[in-house]
Every structure is written in C-alpha cells, then in structure tokens.
Amino acid sequence: MFSVSCFDVTPINQEHIGEIVREAHHFQETQRVNNFDENLDTYIxxxxxSPTGYQNYRIVTDEVIDYRARVKGEFIDQVVKQGLYEIYYHPDRRRLVALCRKDDAFKATGIFENRFPMQLEKHRFNILGIIDDSTDVRSARFDVKIETVTGVSLKGSGINNTQYYANMLSSGQLTGVIVTYDHGDKTVTFRVSVDGTLLFYTNLSEYECLDFIDMLYAI
Incomplete structure (x- = not known):
C-alpha cells in the first residue's frame, strides 16, 4: 500500500522553468537548533x-524536528533528521507527482515551489466522473465502493442512480471512493479521496503508477 499526491504546475517564469532539469542542485541555509547554528542541506x-516523459528527482533534505531527548547528559528540544522523497515532474503536462504520504508530499513539493519559478496546486481528480465511469461505461470490469463522512459505504453497480447517493452528494458527505478494475495486465485497487490523495492497495512499479495517473487525469 502506498500513497501518491499530484500537483498541477503553473510556471511563474516560463523562460527559466527548464532550469530544474539540471543534474543536481544543492541548497544550504542556517537555522538555530538547540542554541547552535546548524547548516541544513538540501540536495535535489x-x-x-520515464518513457512517457516524466523526469525523476530524488530530494534529500535536513529537517528540524521538535523532539525532547537527552544526549550526553544534556536535554535537547530539537533534532535534525534527513528526509528522502521521490518526485516525478512532467514539463509538458505541467504535472508533478509525489510518491509519498500526503504530509510528506507537501514538504517535498514545497521545496520545489520555494526553489524554482513555479506555483503548485494539489490536483483534485474528478471523483464523480470516476464513480460514473466505474458504474456505467466499464461496469463489466469495475467494482466501486463509496465512502462517506458518517462511515456508511455503498458498493455495487448502478449506485450512482440511487436516491441515497443523490442525498449523500447534496449533503456533502462524500469522502472518497475505492475502485478495483483491470489496467493493462494487472487488477488495480485504489482509493481516491475528495482532496485528491491516491492510495494504492496494489503493487505497481513507478512507471505503471504514472501511466495509471495519466488515465485518471483523462476522466
């Protein structure tokens, strides 16, 4: 099981947006940690x-974490840990994909947004379109489960035509949908939430995941 978040990219300066395709970047800043000036490094x-044009980036960054501990007889309130994140960026589709937990995705993409001429907005997939598509056009291959804020779930075909489904939408109770269907040579089960976060229950390679995301963008 792994989480993915996608972000739509708006270049601030189109002329210089291509600078992020360099082989490597190194940034350093100084921050006061436990009464000591620590040099915090970030490497990209x-x-x-990928075959479809996604550039892979690995981000290694020092992060200050609030943590009460004792080291060599002295108490400290913060520690510096090293975070590692995987990002895929497609310059033509203006799309950035973070292969990490939702909170970590905002950390990783925040580094890109702060360092490069771009603005990022988390993509919200057409969840109603996914429901309609999975219960109508592809009903022979799809299995869909709808989740609500009250913990009630709907499962089966044609559920988008029920009165309960209509009432759920009008009251804003929809939180996410879990879908299982064939994609390529695999049967893929995933969850998409209303905030756009994807959670895959099926093991996919990174390239398979990117192809799957391209398909979701088209719905």
Whole structure:
C-alpha cells in the first residue's frame, strides 16, 4: 500500500522553468537548533526520464524536528533528521507527482515551489466522473465502493442512480471512493479521496503508477 499526491504546475517564469532539469542542485541555509547554528542541506538529484516523459528527482533534505531527548547528559528540544522523497515532474503536462504520504508530499513539493519559478496546486481528480465511469461505461470490469463522512459505504453497480447517493452528494458527505478494475495486465485497487490523495492497495512499479495517473487525469 502506498500513497501518491499530484500537483498541477503553473510556471511563474516560463523562460527559466527548464532550469530544474539540471543534474543536481544543492541548497544550504542556517537555522538555530538547540542554541547552535546548524547548516541544513538540501540536495535535489535528477535521475532517469520515464518513457512517457516524466523526469525523476530524488530530494534529500535536513529537517528540524521538535523532539525532547537527552544526549550526553544534556536535554535537547530539537533534532535534525534527513528526509528522502521521490518526485516525478512532467514539463509538458505541467504535472508533478509525489510518491509519498500526503504530509510528506507537501514538504517535498514545497521545496520545489520555494526553489524554482513555479506555483503548485494539489490536483483534485474528478471523483464523480470516476464513480460514473466505474458504474456505467466499464461496469463489466469495475467494482466501486463509496465512502462517506458518517462511515456508511455503498458498493455495487448502478449506485450512482440511487436516491441515497443523490442525498449523500447534496449533503456533502462524500469522502472518497475505492475502485478495483483491470489496467493493462494487472487488477488495480485504489482509493481516491475528495482532496485528491491516491492510495494504492496494489503493487505497481513507478512507471505503471504514472501511466495509471495519466488515465485518471483523462476522466
């Protein structure tokens, strides 16, 4: 099981947006930690490009964490840990995909937004379109489960035509949908929430995940 968040990219300066495709970047800042000036480093490494044009980046960054501990007889209130994140960026589709938990996705993409001429907005997938598509056009291959804020779930085909479904939408109770269907040579089960976060229950390679996301964007 793994989480994915997608962000739509708006270039601030189109002329210089291509600078992020360099082989590597290094940034450093100084922050006061436990009464000591720590140098915090961030490295962004450019790796391979997927067959569909996504550039892979690995982010290694020092992060200050509030944590009460004792070291060599002295108490400290903060520690510096090293975070590691995987990002895929597609310059033509203006799309950034973070292969990490939702909170970590905002950390990783925040580094891109602060360092490069771009604005990012988390993409919210057309969840109603996914429900309609899965219960209508592809009903022979799809299994869909709808989740609500009250913990009630709906499962089966044609559920989007029920009165309960209509009442749920009008009252804003929809929180997410879990869908299972065939994609390529695999049967994929995933959850998409109303805030756009994807949670995959099926093991996919990174390239398979990117292809799947492209399909969701088209719905």
């Amino acid at each position: 490494y450019a790796n391979e490009t």
